[in-house]
Amino acid sequence: MTTHYKTVHYAEADGVATITLNRPDKRNAISYELIDDLIAALKQAAASSVQVIILTGAGKAFCSGMDMENLKQLTGRSNEQNLQDSVTMASLFRTLYDFPKPTIAAVNGAAIAGGTGLATQCDFTLAVPEAKFGYTEVRIGFVPGVVSSFLIANVGEKRARDLLLTGRIFGAEEAHRLGLVNEIVAPEQLMPRAHELARQLLENSPASLRATKSLLSGYTKEQFDRQIAQAVKENAAIRQTADFKEGITAFLEKRKPKWGNS
Numbered sequence: 001m002t003t004h005y006k007t008v009h010y011a012e013a014d015g016v017a018t019i020t021l022n023r024p025d026k027r028n029a030i031s032y033e034l035i036d037d038l039i040a041a042l043k044q045a046a047a048s049s050v051q052v053i054i055l056t057g058a059g060k061a062f063c064s065g066m067d068m069e070n071l072k073q074l075t076g077r078s079n080e081q082n083l084q085d086s087v088t089m090a091s092l093f094r095t096l097y098d099f100p101k102p103t104i105a106a107v108n109g110a111a112i113a114g115g116t117g118l119a120t121q122c123d124f125t126l127a128v129p130e131a132k133f134g135y136t137e138v139r140i141g142f143v144p145g146v147v148s149s150f151l152i153a154n155v156g157e158k159r160a161r162d163l164l165l166t167g168r169i170f171g172a173e174e175a176h177r178l179g180l181v182n183e184i185v186a187p188e189q190l191m192p193r194a195h196e197l198a199r200q201l202l203e204n205s206p207a208s209l210r211a212t213k214s215l216l217s218g219y220t221k222e223q224f225d226r227q228i229a230q231a232v233k234e235n236a237a238i239r240q241t242a243d244f245k246e247g248i249t250a251f252l253e254k255r256k257p258k259w260g261n262s
Contacts, residue, residue: 005037017045024059029067056106063115082236117147134169141247145231
């Protein structure tokens with residue numbers, strides 16, 4: 001069974017749903033449409049008989065972060081629109097993190113900003129040696145709000161501060177050392193290894209897997225509820241600042257930003 005959304009390809013086979021971000025010409029950048037399509041695909045997988053989900057990207061990148069056209073629009077949106085955008089983005093990451101069935105990210109290339117969030121929100125993250133990661137939001141006057149909660153839970157506060165405040169790009173080996181990537185896999189073995197892992201998971205009790213995932217999500221629910229609510233507000237508020245407008249403009253014009261004194 002296959003379903004073609006506008007920006008996502010969905011396929012089911014042998015108990016596994018493969019969801020492919022399908023904007024290769026845009027390096028699978030996150031657009032408003034892709035967010036809607038990905039949430040819809042995840043809901044389709046949750047309601048189906050499949051027991052494992054593999055998330056990957058078409059082309060050379062996994063996901064390059066926010067779409068440039070959407071970035072242009074952000075500088076002219078109202079506070080209410082910015083709040084709703086932030087809530088929608090939070091909903092995507094939370095849907096993936098709390099997904100009731102095991103999830104595997106097969107990171108076939110660059111996974112930057114929101115792309116890093118998608119890759120590392122899965123239960124298992126496999127990456128090719130050439131994969132690149134980075135929470136680059138501060139480099140364009142943005143706030144890595146929603147993903148910061150999950151990052152701290154994964155790597156601890158000290159390491160999270162390093163990645164979030166520098167906004168630096170880091171490779172698959174460092175991501176593996178930090179615990180953000182489970183395995184580094186040769187490109188030609190990435191999808192075979194993802195399916196091998198999926199088959200291993202399929203040998204387990206579906207009811208037990210669901211109960212275990214529910215248990216793990218429950219441990220952090222109150223903490224994430226509180227932190228993400230704050231992150232949504234900060235994410236929306238930063239968009240009203242001069243630094244954000246300058247950062248986005250500079251990024252689109254491919255020049256260094258000229259920050260103010262705020």
